[in-house]
Amino acid sequence: MNDKLIWIKNRQFQLQGNIKQVAPLLENFTLDQVSRVERFHRTYGQFEETPLRKLDALARNVGVNQIFVKDESYRFGLNAFKVLGGVYALGQYVAKLLEKDIEELSFEELKLPEVKKQLGDLIFISTTDGNHGRGVAWAARELGFKARIYMPQGSAEERLQNIKNEGAYAEITNMNYDDTVRYTSQLAAENGWIIVQDTMWEGYEEIPLWIMQGYTTLMKEVVNQLEEAPTHVFLQAGVGSFASAMVAFLQQYYEQDITYVLVEPHAANCYYESFKKGTEQSVNVGGAMHTIMAGLACGEPSPVAWDILKTYTQVSISCEEEVAATGMRVLGNPIGSDTSIIAGESGAAPLGCFYTIMSDSEYQDLKEVLKLNTTSRVLFISTEGDTDVNNYRDIMWHGKYPTT
Ligand SMILES: Cc1ncc(COP(=O)(O)O)c(C=O)c1O
Numbered sequence: 001m002n003d004k005l006i007w008i009k010n011r012q013f014q015l016q017g018n019i020k021q022v023a024p025l026l027e028n029f030t031l032d033q034v035s036r037v038e039r040f041h042r043t044y045g046q047f048e049e050t051p052l053r054k055l056d057a058l059a060r061n062v063g064v065n066q067i068f069v070k071d072e073s074y075r076f077g078l079n080a081f082k083v084l085g086g087v088y089a090l091g092q093y094v095a096k097l098l099e100k101d102i103e104e105l106s107f108e109e110l111k112l113p114e115v116k117k118q119l120g121d122l123i124f125i126s127t128t129d130g131n132h133g134r135g136v137a138w139a140a141r142e143l144g145f146k147a148r149i150y151m152p153q154g155s156a157e158e159r160l161q162n163i164k165n166e167g168a169y170a171e172i173t174n175m176n177y178d179d180t181v182r183y184t185s186q187l188a189a190e191n192g193w194i195i196v197q198d199t200m201w202e203g204y205e206e207i208p209l210w211i212m213q214g215y216t217t218l219m220k221e222v223v224n225q226l227e228e229a230p231t232h233v234f235l236q237a238g239v240g241s242f243a244s245a246m247v248a249f250l251q252q253y254y255e256q257d258i259t260y261v262l263v264e265p266h267a268a269n270c271y272y273e274s275f276k277k278g279t280e281q282s283v284n285v286g287g288a289m290h291t292i293m294a295g296l297a298c299g300e301p302s303p304v305a306w307d308i309l310k311t312y313t314q315v316s317i318s319c320e321e322e323v324a325a326t327g328m329r330v331l332g333n334p335i336g337s338d339t340s341i342i343a344g345e346s347g348a349a350p351l352g353c354f355y356t357i358m359s360d361s362e363y364q365d366l367k368e369v370l371k372l373n374t375t376s377r378v379l380f381i382s383t384e385g386d387t388d389v390n391n392y393r394d395i396m397w398h399g400k401y402p403t404t
Contacts, residue, residue: 005353006317008275008316010315022308028213029216034216034217037214045107048074050074052225053338056336057338061335063374064358064372065376071343071382072383078134080344081215081383084218085132085211085214086138086196087139087214088217090139090140090143095110121145124140124146125188125193126147126197127197128149129155129294130160130387149168149169149170151172152173154288178286184197185204198302199241199302212248216249231256232259232260232378233247235381236381239298239305243262244304246381260312261314261315262309265293265297267290268289270283270301274310275310275316284300287299290402296349323352326355327348328344328396350381351380351382354380
């Protein structure tokens with residue numbers, strides 16, 4: 001596929017009926033719910049908010065009013081937002097075993113030896129491209145439990161090592177992401193391990209929902225950091241849990257209309273293909289899914305995420321590898337007095353798409369469809385820093401990245 005961007009406008013699903021259908025899901029992402037999650041995260045001793053950067057020079061350069069980038073590379077010293085989901089899910093799981101409400105507990109209380117004594121050795125298992133598994137391994141270690149983390153074929157050694165450094169058992173399989181998820185769920189069933197996966201399937205809903213809720217702390221921070229509602233939010237999607245959690249909260253928090261744009265790599269564009277097909281059911285894409293955007297290399301939408309995203313997404317974009325690299329460079333080498341942001345491949349892809357739309361006349365029609373102009377306030381979440389330093393340097397210093 002040679003097109004830098006391919007895109008599709010969601011005409012199919014923006015119907016009143018769908019919004020009603022999705023309403024029960026939204027109850028999990030009200031301000032009240034999101035505030036409870038944030039309260040729990042803030043009980044972690046070293047908790048710190050991540051910065052929201054305002055890129056005024058870039059906004060002037062491309063012709064929009066404001067650009068904001070939430071920099072999740074600062075999250076818990078783990079270089080990515082994902083730990084927010086893992087730590088909240090483990091917290092909820094342990095609280096449930098203790099027959100307590102998480103609202104009565106702090107992260108520090110869960111670490112007490114009495115808790116471990118009462119619950120024994122719990123083993124958490126998960127599949128990851130790197131960031132989610134590192135978060136689960138970190139949370140398990142902090143709470144005194146064990147983690148077993150499995151990665152798809154082609155995962156970076158550095159990401160594997162980062163997980164091992166958290167004391168977890170970790171290995172790279174010879175399967176793609178979605179097959180590795182099936183494999184770990186089988187291992188969990190056979191051994192009585194607890195699967196902590198950031199995607200949902202029938203009969204496995206509670207933990208993925210906690211993970212989605214966990215992510216919302218970052219958006220709760222954003223709405224406090226912003227003075228006005230954004231007009232546009234660009235969100236990257238792997239299985240879609242992250243993007244759908246953000247949308248579910250923002251839709252309820254702001255009264256103003258927001259234009260949501262979904263971004264995926266060509267190699268794993270299951271949302272794009274689902275919007276293109278235009279049926280109620282999402283579609284999957286398979287194969288090896290080679291992409292530098294490792295966090296987005298998932299070919300099967302999480303069903304709850306699809307229900308939310310098919311209702312609220314205006315445009316779904318599938319992008320070339322080069323577009324993510326452009327996003328990394330634009331963020332890393334800013335103009336004027338804008339702050340430099342170290343954004344990894346999956347973190348920078350949405351800004352790369354936006355920059356391409358604004359600067360490449362070939363995408364004038366998309367710019368018009370999205371009504372991106374001098375009144376727009378555009379929000380991005382840089383979901384990871386340089387989680388694979390070698391790849392980051394290859395791209396930034398040498399202009400090299402594997403082509404698909
Ligand atoms: C850095 C980064 N950004 C975005 C995502 C996408 O999240 P989701 O799979 O929930 O769509 C991931 C997933 O692992 C990720 O690691």
